[in-house]
Amino acid sequence: MNRCRCTIAPPSLLLTVAEQGDAETRDAALRTLLTSVALRSRRSSFGPTLLRFGLSPADLDFLPAQAPDTGPENSVYDVAGGEEQALPGRLVRGTTDPPTGDAAVDEAFDGAATTADFYREEFDRDSVDGRGLDLVSSVHFGQRYDNAFWTGDQMVYGDGGGGVFVPGGLTRAIDVIAHELTHGVTQFSAGLEYRGQSGALNESFSDVFGILVKHRAEGIDAASASWLIGEDILEPALGGALRNMIAPGTAYAGDDQPADMDAYVDLPADDDPRNDNGGVHINSGIPNRAFAEAARALGGDAWATLGPVWYEVLTGGELSRFADFEDCAALTVAVAGERYGGGSTEQDAVRGGWEAVKVRLPPDPR
Ligand SMILES: [Zn+2]
Incomplete structure (x- = not known):
């Protein structure tokens, strides 16, 4: 099936053939026409066309199954x-295609779909940009490439096996996939600058929504969760996970994340890769733990309790792209108060999370 929207035959030609041909030709022409446009626009924009052929929307059922009415x-x-x-x-799997049998392809596909469903169903957000941006993933990047990334347009996954990740590990972890896609959400919302504390917040929002997508998909309770990001995808000799949100610095041998502001790592945001853009993957342990402590104190479905608070802070327009930890802390406390009430259990939990990591908060009005 041709899923490209750049067609060689103009729609008017296909319509003419459909009108003048026999039943078989008509079906073939309509099928080509309808599969040439975005799936989500079929039913809305082809109503008049269907009427011309004396068809009802139910007649579209000849199209491949599971064509979604919504979503990217x-x-x-x-x-x-x-x-x-x-x-x-090379395109190997499109929206309505069946599994390919290549685990990396199918995991990247499923992970992107699960993440998009999460944002749509929990926050009514249509894809990473909120406007239905198509989800594009590329797998088998490089040779034994030990990373995954968001380019600003798409997700990219290496195969691992270079000494850091087990082969196939990067697409196996739904939290890693949701982490990458959330970089897209951040890019189209708060736009947090990728250096220093704003960069560490950018990383932390990706870990927070990465773990929430996993918790929701697997029904994990915040009180008993491991809070590990990328569990069981590192080479076993390195350790059990990529990051530990509740106990930063303990995920693997050499994990250099601080657990609170007393251990904050002040690094220059220069071109030296060891400095990690001013510690974006290092100091992100601090806001990560603030979230995990707050969510664990509340227990239950973290995606439903504090997910909306962190989402509102990320996308609500008040978090500056140069925000630091104190800005983010103050906003999460304020939003928790707006949502659940000043002095509510939820707001107290958020406050407690930031207190645990020693980030200064505005005074409690009580
Ligand atoms: Zn990241």
Whole structure:
């Protein structure tokens, strides 16, 4: 099936063929026409066309099953060992295609769909940009490439196996996939600058929504959760996970995340990769733990209790792209108060989370 929207035959030609042909030709022409447009626009924009052929919307059922009425297109490409210049690679699975049997392809596909469903169902957000941006993932990036990233347009996954991640580990973890897609959400909302504390907040929001997508998909309770990001995808000799949100600095041998502001790591935001853009993956442990402590204190479904608070802070327009930890802390406390009431259990939990990591808060009015 041709899923590209750049068609060689103009729609008017296909319509003419459909009107003049026999039943078989008509079906073939309509099928081509309808599969050439975005799935979500079929039913809305083809009503008049259907009427001309004496068809009802139910007659669209000849189209492939599971065509979603809403939601972004979801496409996975195979970049087959190539790097940036080869992106996105060859399309291997589109929105309505069945599983391919290539685990990386199918995991990237499922993870993107699960994450988009999360944002739509929990926060009524249509894809990462809130406007239905198509989800594009490329797998098999580079040779034994030990990372995954968001380019600003799409997700990219290496195969691992270079000594850090187990082969196939990067697409196996739903929290890693949701982490990458959340970088897109941040890009289209608060736009947190990727250096220093604003960069550490950018990383932390990706971990927070990464873990919430996992908790929701797997029915994990905040009180008993491990709060591990990327569990069981590192080479076992390194450790059990990539990050530990409730106990930063303990995920693997050499984990350098601080657990509170007393241990904050002040690094220059220069080009030296060891400095990590001013510690964006290092100091993110502090806001990560603030969230995890607050959510654990409340227990239950963290995506439903504090998910909306963190989401409102990220997307509500008040968090500056240069925000620091204190700005974020003050806003989460304020939003928890607006949502649940001043002095509510939820607001107290948020306050307690930031107190645990020693980030200064505005005075409690009580
Ligand atoms: Zn990240």
